[in-house]
Amino acid sequence: MQRVLIGGFGTVARMGLRELFDGQGVEVVAEAEPDRGIVSCVSEVRPDVVVLDLDDDGAVDTAEKIASEFPAIKVIACSCEEPVMRVFPPFHHGESYASMLSAPLLALALSS
Amino acid sequence: MIDERPLRIWIDDHNPIFRLGLGACLEPPFLLAGESARFSPEPDVGRTDILVFELDHAGLPAAMRLAADTKLLLVAIAASAEDELLLEAIEAGVTGALLRGDANPATFLHTLRSAAAGNGSLPTAVLGKLLSRPRGGLRGANDLTDRELGVLRLLSKGESTRQIAEDLCYSEKTVKNIVHDVLVRMNCRNRAQAVALATRRGLI
Numbered sequence: 001m002q003r004v005l006i007g008g009f010g011t012v013a014r015m016g017l018r019e020l021f022d023g024q025g026v027e028v029v030a031e032a033e034p035d036r037g038i039v040s041c042v043s044e045v046r047p048d049v050v051v052l053d054l055d056d057d058g059a060v061d062t063a064e065k066i067a068s069e070f071p072a073i074k075v076i077a078c079s080c081e082e083p084v085m086r087v088f089p090p091f092h093h094g095e096s097y098a099s100m101l102s103a104p105l106l107a108l109a110l111s112s
Numbered sequence: 113m114i115d116e117r118p119l120r121i122w123i124d125d126h127n128p129i130f131r132l133g134l135g136a137c138l139e140p141p142f143l144l145a146g147e148s149a150r151f152s153p154e155p156d157v158g159r160t161d162i163l164v165f166e167l168d169h170a171g172l173p174a175a176m177r178l179a180a181d182t183k184l185l186l187v188a189i190a191a192s193a194e195d196e197l198l199l200e201a202i203e204a205g206v207t208g209a210l211l212r213g214d215a216n217p218a219t220f221l222h223t224l225r226s227a228a229a230g231n232g233s234l235p236t237a238v239l240g241k242l243l244s245r246p247r248g249g250l251r252g253a254n255d256l257t258d259r260e261l262g263v264l265r266l267l268s269k270g271e272s273t274r275q276i277a278e279d280l281c282y283s284e285k286t287v288k289n290i291v292h293d294v295l296v297r298m299n300c301r302n303r304a305q306a307v308a309l310a311t312r313r314g315l316i
Contacts, residue, residue: 009129011216016133080130081212083149103128 002110003029005045007038007062008053013080017051024107038062042070049110054079054086067094076109085109119228120145122160124171125189130212134164137217142224157184162227164189167197167209176204185227189215193237202242208233256294256315263290265316268307 004026006017018028026049032041034056042050050066052059054077063075067088075088078101085101087109088094099105121142125131126149135144145160146153151174155163165175167188175186187208188201198209207227210220214235226233234242256264266276273291277284291303300306310316 010213012133012137012220013129014133015136015217016129016131019132019136020129078129080127083127101128103132106128 002026002049003045003047004049004051004110005029005038005042005047006031006051007041008032008034008056008059009080013053017078020103020106021110024110026110034058034062039065039069042066042073046070047073049074049076051075052077054084055081060086063088063096064094067092074110076106078106116141118143119161119224120159121224122155122163123147124149124151124155124163124165124175126150126166130215134215134220137220139221141228142221154178157182160184162187162207162224164210164224167191167195167201169197172197172201172204175206179205187223187227190238193235193241198238199242202232202234209235209238211235211237256297256310260290260294260297261310261316263287264294264307264310267291267303268311268316 002025004021006014006028009017014031021028029047030041030045032038038050038052039062050073052063052075059077063077063086066073066075072090074090076085078085083101084098085106086096086098088096099109119141121138122145123131123134124147125134128149131147131149135147138144146156148155150170155178157178162185163175163178164187165171167190172188178184179186186206187210188198188206189210189212190198191212193211201209208223210223219235223233262280263276266279271279273284273287276282277287280287294306295302298306298309300309
């Protein structure tokens with residue numbers, strides 16, 4: 001089972017993510033607020049995947065920091081406004097690719 | 113008292129996470145009838161009591177078209193309280209509105225319950241914006257329609273109600289109604305004052 005940390009997002013979006021993760025073999029191990037330090041929470045929890053709110057200021061910086069400090073962790077930054085996401089695969093030194101955001105594509109990004 | 117029969121909610125939003133989240137907020141008597149992104153697939157109006165849709169230049173006319181000649185209730189999701197489309201949506205007959213950034217289960221369910229009970233519901237920030245607008249309705253005092261401006265222009269030439277009616281092929285009663293609307297919107301006591309004000313503001 002994949003262990004996921006959710007960083008940022010409003011209440012509705014978090015509920016949407018949890019809805020999406022249900023039945024995907026994904027366990028949400030923590031939820032972190034941007035201002036409380038997502039990176040320190042990652043350090044504490046050591047998830048397999050971090051799902052960030054791409055609409056938060058500094059989300060990309062946070063993703064790059066996680067990729068740098070915890071290279072084995074995958075980071076997926078999803079927007080709640082536009083249907084787009086940016087995926088930072090593990091062991092890619094912070095390199096990322098952008099993708100359309102849909103439930104199947106997010107599930108694929110989580111599992112692949 | 114709200115009728116506790118199931119109420120079917122269709123959610124249209126182009127972001128899958130937000131859309132799924134709104135669906136997850138639902139609790140009885142609200143049931144998810146279906147969901148779509150930018151009206152694809154088209155909401156099944158026959159199986160929907162309340163359509164929750166994303167307020168934008170495509171969403172509003174699409175929702176209004178679906179709701180025409182039906183009992184479908186409309187709840188708009190607006191990007192912010194500053195969204196000018198909100199005023200258009202309210203004038204067009206939207207029952208409730210929700211701000212995207214403030215949405216949570218409580219506000220969403222409250223908006224749905226109010227709509228189901230036949231009461232409108234708007235976020236406080238939107239109400240404040242509405243109440244702070246100039247007198248004369250939801251449109252501003254300078255937001256006259258082409259028809260109203262046409263009548264005002266002829267009034268400024270000194271034409272009588274009958275002459276304006278003949279010029280514009282309206283009945284005299286229609287012209288009187290338009291003049292009345294203009295006076296209310298511009299908060300003027302008489303035609304001369306409205307003409308003077310419209311001239312000063314560069315409307316005619």
